[in-house]
Amino acid sequence: MMKKTFGASFLAVVLAAGPAMAQEAVQIGVSAPLTGPVAHGGEHEMRGIRLAVEEINAKGGVLGKPIALTVEDNQCNPSVSVTVANKLIEDGVVAIIGAQCSSAVLAAMPVVQKAGVPLVSGIATSPSITEKAGIGGNPWVFRLNPSDRELAVADVNYLASLGSVKRVAIVAESTDYGRGGAEAFAKAAEAKGIEVVSTDFHPLGAADFTTILTRLGRSGAQAIALYQAPADRANFVRQKEALGVKAALTGKLNFAGEAHEKLLADGAFDQAVTAFPYAPEVDTPANKAFVAKLVAKYGETSQYESFAGYEEVYVLAAAIERAGTPDRAAVRAALTKTSYASMLGGTITFDDHDQAHNKAVISRVDGSKVTVVDVFSTN
Amino acid sequence: MDPVFLGQLLLNGIVIGLIYGLIATGLTLQFGILHIVNFAHGEVLMVAMYAMAALLPLFGGDFFVAFAVLVVLASAVSLLAARGLLAALATGGDGGGIFEKSLLLTLGVSIVLVNGVQQLFTSNPQMATTSFGYGAFALGEIRLTYAHALASVVAVVTFGALFWFLLRTNAGRALRAVAQNREAALMIGLDPTRVARRAVAVSLVLSAVAGAVLVPIIVFQPTVGQTLLLKAFAVVVIGGMGNIGGAVAVALGLGVLESLVGGFADIVWQNAVAFVAMIAVLAMRPQGLFAAAIRKG
Numbered sequence: 001m002m003k004k005t006f007g008a009s010f011l012a013v014v015l016a017a018g019p020a021m022a023q024e025a026v027q028i029g030v031s032a033p034l035t036g037p038v039a040h041g042g043e044h045e046m047r048g049i050r051l052a053v054e055e056i057n058a059k060g061g062v063l064g065k066p067i068a069l070t071v072e073d074n075q076c077n078p079s080v081s082v083t084v085a086n087k088l089i090e091d092g093v094v095a096i097i098g099a100q101c102s103s104a105v106l107a108a109m110p111v112v113q114k115a116g117v118p119l120v121s122g123i124a125t126s127p128s129i130t131e132k133a134g135i136g137g138n139p140w141v142f143r144l145n146p147s148d149r150e151l152a153v154a155d156v157n158y159l160a161s162l163g164s165v166k167r168v169a170i171v172a173e174s175t176d177y178g179r180g181g182a183e184a185f186a187k188a189a190e191a192k193g194i195e196v197v198s199t200d201f202h203p204l205g206a207a208d209f210t211t212i213l214t215r216l217g218r219s220g221a222q223a224i225a226l227y228q229a230p231a232d233r234a235n236f237v238r239q240k241e242a243l244g245v246k247a248a249l250t251g252k253l254n255f256a257g258e259a260h261e262k263l264l265a266d267g268a269f270d271q272a273v274t275a276f277p278y279a280p281e282v283d284t285p286a287n288k289a290f291v292a293k294l295v296a297k298y299g300e301t302s303q304y305e306s307f308a309g310y311e312e313v314y315v316l317a318a319a320i321e322r323a324g325t326p327d328r329a330a331v332r333a334a335l336t337k338t339s340y341a342s343m344l345g346g347t348i349t350f351d352d353h354d355q356a357h358n359k360a361v362i363s364r365v366d367g368s369k370v371t372v373v374d375v376f377s378t379n
Numbered sequence: 380m381d382p383v384f385l386g387q388l389l390l391n392g393i394v395i396g397l398i399y400g401l402i403a404t405g406l407t408l409q410f411g412i413l414h415i416v417n418f419a420h421g422e423v424l425m426v427a428m429y430a431m432a433a434l435l436p437l438f439g440g441d442f443f444v445a446f447a448v449l450v451v452l453a454s455a456v457s458l459l460a461a462r463g464l465l466a467a468l469a470t471g472g473d474g475g476g477i478f479e480k481s482l483l484l485t486l487g488v489s490i491v492l493v494n495g496v497q498q499l500f501t502s503n504p505q506m507a508t509t510s511f512g513y514g515a516f517a518l519g520e521i522r523l524t525y526a527h528a529l530a531s532v533v534a535v536v537t538f539g540a541l542f543w544f545l546l547r548t549n550a551g552r553a554l555r556a557v558a559q560n561r562e563a564a565l566m567i568g569l570d571p572t573r574v575a576r577r578a579v580a581v582s583l584v585l586s587a588v589a590g591a592v593l594v595p596i597i598v599f600q601p602t603v604g605q606t607l608l609l610k611a612f613a614v615v616v617i618g619g620m621g622n623i624g625g626a627v628a629v630a631l632g633l634g635v636l637e638s639l640v641g642g643f644a645d646i647v648w649q650n651a652v653a654f655v656a657m658i659a660v661l662a663m664r665p666q667g668l669f670a671a672a673i674r675k676g
Binding site for chain 1: 381383384387388391394395493494497501502503504505506508512513514515522524526527593596597598599600601602603605606607637638641642645646647649650
């Protein structure tokens with residue numbers, strides 16, 4: 001009898017606490033690659049996301065409640081990304097931040113559309129995300145970062161202005177990201193009269209690039225445009241240096257992280273030119289303060305993913321606040337009216353395709369030193 | 380055909396093949412003696428890479444000293460790990476289902492190791508600097524980096540030592556005896572558990588050696604072992620499961636074939652070679668290319 005009473009009262013407490021706990025916090029879902037070939041990207045994105053949530057919660061949260069994160073690992077795998085999106089939706093999140101890899105975002109897009117949940121994407125760069133989002137397509141997907149089309153045009157324009165590069169080879173991972181980037185670069189190169197001598201796609205997570213490099217070394221390419229995950233790129237650049245392939249590097253490059261910093265110091269990136277959505281070197285007060293915060297907290301400088309994670313949270317939190325309710329449709333409507341001052345100096349507003357036109361960065365490397373050439377507006 | 384291009388492709392292929400061989404021989408050795416499949420074999424390589432990266436700075440980037448220390452450490456750890464693995468496989472007492480048990484057990488160990496290393500060292504790509512830097516031998520116009528040359532020499536010496544051990548020492552003979560017929564080996568007074576322990580330890584050290592020679596060549600992260608292990612599985616199946624000579628021969632052949640396919644066709648096909656070959660072999664000669672004739676009666 002005693003036991004039964006205890007059991008019943010325990011159940012009553014749980015039932016009462018359930019809905020109350022759900023109301024106490026605003027639930028935001030995160031779909032990120034926490035394991036697998038780009039786990040480092042997920043780790044850096046989480047640093048930015050957690051920092052932003054801590055700051056917002058310290059100031060009283062949104063709608064007077066703290067933000068609570070539900071984080072799921074999508075492994076950078078499109079099919080896992082679908083499962084993760086469904087799980088987060090089942091968990092009742094207001095909106096989802098993610099999914100970092102272009103293939104993972106593209107796979108999750110129909111899922112969030114069907115369920116009517118906003119998806120805020122700040123890292124994936126495949127141009128087809130823009131094509132499929134917003135007007136005439138999927139109104140639930142919002143992208144903060146420029147796509148590879150805009151970045152490739154800026155990269156090629158700068159390359160063409162140097163006048164030294166007439167023949168380029170493209171090396172990309174065989175994913176939506178790599179294929180989208182390669183196509184965008186080829187189109188931009190054609191428009192500027194730069195010849196693309198070859199395009200090679202390799203599997204994500206490849207370790208050995210000696211074959212491609214052997215071919216490229218003999219192809220007469222003056223530059224190699226890369227669209228690869230950071231670990232693959234580090235392998236490619238290291239082996240390129242060892243095999244003595246002389247072409248300059250371009251495409252999508254960044255130089256942050258231990259392996260890349262060593263390669264940079266060794267001169268393996270010299271003569272490189274790139275257009276990238278972010279660089280820790282960008283000299284705005286907001287970015288300098290952000291980099292200092294990350295270094296203080298994690299002992300490592302800011303990477304693109306950390307920057308994106310931080311702005312993803314702020315843009316979404318502002319939209320929830322404007323909506324005045326954690327209702328998914330109201331948050332979607334509020335997101336379309338976003339006007340957020342980015343750390344890079346641009347203002348994030350969404351166009352018809354729910355694509356923002358934040359600033360992006362052109363950098364070059366000379367004598368192991370990264371110089372920001374231009375922080376330009378994408379359109 | 381351009382001889383320099385062909386020569387460079389062949390050379391690249393041989394080096395890659397030798398590295399595949401180091402991983403595959405360990406895998407096939409475990410299958411031959413214990414009839415188990417080790418899904419954590421790639422993680423042994425991964426852990427060895429992290430260990431090597433930690434050891435290198437202690438010895439001023441001198442690869443050879445760090446390598447010697449790693450092999451000693453790996454041997455000690457492997458003996459313990461082999462003892463643990465065999466004890467875990469023996470639990471339950473019925474002695475049956477060892478294959479199924481090995482699948483689950485090693486898969487679990489693999490998950491724990493990948494995530495454990497990620498927790499400890501983050502998933503940032505790691506690059507260890509060695510005394511070789513980016514240097515290379517130039518054979519005419521063909522280039523062989525010091526790091527690739529070293530990996531090849533270590534692999535060849537290791538295979539030599541392995542075959543000497545298997546063919547010329549009593550411990551090696553005991554190992555082959557147990558692989559051929561466990562019951563008969565028991566009857567002539569061999570202790571199969573002891574032999575198996577030795578075989579597992581040797582195979583783990585082989586994987587650690589593969590990891591060590593890869594450190595100067597590639598940048599790595601916790602998942603580095605998994606793609607390499609898949610290739611090694613294909614090599615083992617094609618060569619005949621449990622056949623060490625077959626594994627070495629197939630690994631070399633695969634490395635060269637991959638390099639030629641990548642050089643003359645689309646790079647995308649390079650990765651398919653191993654698995655297309657595996658399916659073809661399974662369809663036409665399921666015992667593997669180098670399987671010994673099965674004695675009947």
